[in-house]
Amino acid sequence: MAADKETGAPRGAALAGVKVLDLSRVLAGPLAGQVLGDLGADVIKVERPEQGDDTRAWGPPYLKDEEGTDTDVAAYFLCANRNKRSVAIDIARPEGQALVRKLAMRADVVLENFKVGGLAQYGLDAASLMALNPRLVYCSITGFGQDGPYAARAGYDFLIQGMGGLMSVTGAPDGEPGGGPQKVGVALTDVMTGLYAAIAVQAALLERTRSGLGQHIDLALLDVQIAGLANQASNYLAGGVLPRRMGNSHPNIVPYQDFPTADGDMILAIGNDGQFARFCGVAGHPEWATDERFATNPRRVAHRAELIRMMRQATILRGTAEWIAALESAGVPCGPINRIDQVFDDPHVRARGMRIEVPHPEAGVAPLVASPMRLSASPVRYRMPPPALGEHTDQVLAEWLDMDADQLHQLYLNAAI
Known part of the structure; x- marks a missing residue:
């Protein structure tokens, strides 16, 4: 553990003691949870029994075991779910809803990316949970936000890249071979939204130290994508210049x-x-x-x-x-x-330790991309690999809610967990 340079006292993880209830799935929400977990928060990933996060099934490719045989762990799932514990709870059942409410009463943060109003039917929306826990920071991630004419629409990264202007400035120029709209090669809007969510959550936690109260964070993929247009948006707003696809050229700098x-x-x-x-x-x-x-x-x-x-x-x-x-x-x-293989073989990338391996119960080790956050006194630690579905259900319910074996057995009988 790193020590304070002046006092010599040990310093723990930056977010040690922060409890996060992660109800999200796919990429933007889980990535936010992973960032908070990397910084030391106790992140509990709540998943549907038997199915879990959608990305558990988004393969191939799959993580390979020590003999080179595919496991059932999709590579996609690995990218945004380390440093979390998985709890399988069926929120469609009253007993499951009650469990999540109890967990939220002990949490500092809730992350969710359901459609607008989707959790209200279960009593797990921001208003309901913040009434039970006024100190709760509740972060909602949607495609279009909690209000506005598109609020009820589902939002996906590809769709938002198009609607948010990114594809109008990405790709070869019109009229050239291969010209026309082109998406970025990763789900960049999801990634940016996850990072904005982690920033907003930490800001709300800091504000809570002054007010004593939590707040609702409303993050929309479309808003994030528009903010991510950066100089291209500024070129239009300030200069009246309508950006266009320029391939790999820069609109403001040559060469x-x-x-x-x-x-x-x-x-x-x-x-x-x-x-x-x-x-x-x-x-x-x-x-x-x-x-x-x-x-x-x-x-x-x-x-x-x-x-x-x-x-x-x-x-x-x-x-x-x-x-x-x-x-x-x-x-x-x-x-x-x-190419990506050349990226990880680059001597500087190797020196920076951007490829890590963490112990994994099915594969022996799981190769992951390291966090880029370098904190001198409270560094990121890779405490846990991406979890198996429901791997920590009993442990978390016993630890957070003081449930005994009989209570857990009854929840299993009721198919709530």
Whole structure:
């Protein structure tokens, strides 16, 4: 355990003692729960008996055991469910609803991503649970939010990428081969929503230390996606410029895109005039840096097509590794376009420990992506692998609710757990 540098006293996990009841499934909500769990919160994942989180069945691929044989653990489920305990409760049954209410009375946080109003029929909505526990931070994640004309609609990442403008700026330009709308290669809106949820929950917990009261957090995938448009939204709102698909080009910076090499491709991410001048020297064309068409970024943006054509004729003459070595030595931001296997084989990625292995009861070990959060005194710890369905039901109900064996047996007989 890390110690305080001044006092030498041991310091625990950042969110140690925080109890989270995670009623969510698929990606955005579970990812938020995983972030909180990584930071030390006790996260209880409530799942449907026998079925569990939808992503448990989203395979192949599946986690392999030590002999290389597929287990029944879908790889998708692994990405957002470590550092949690799984409790199987049927919330369609009155006994199950009562259990969740009791757990919520002892929780600090509830995460859920049911449709708007979907939990009210069970008495598990924000108003009902916060009436029982006024200190509860209740985070609802939906496609379109708790109000507005689309509130009742189901929301999915792909749908929101389209509606939220991301696909209008992603992909090859219209009129070029492969042009047209393109989604991002991961469920990025879900990922961003999970991160915003974790941030909002922690903010609400901090505010609770002053007010003594919890609050309801309303997070919508569409809102998050619009916020995630960043400079593209600002270009439109402030400058009246309607962004369009530009492939790998940047709307505001030139050159900032991919370039062909003798044996593949590379990325140039040139952010200022000095970097451009240094690139020109390495490329053997120092005259480009003083050419009035290219000397400043606004001029390069204005003469984008001309400059990119000239640069491509130069970059194709050397291999990727040769370019990267020369440009890095000159302080010009550049890099390869890696496949995912190359990502995890990169020496820097290995040095940063971004691939981890945690013990797993079915597979021996489960390979996972590490948390990118580096806290010097209260670091992330990988305490538990993604759980089996209902693995901790008895343990959690005994620990949180002081239930004995007879009470648990009755709940099993009633099919509540």
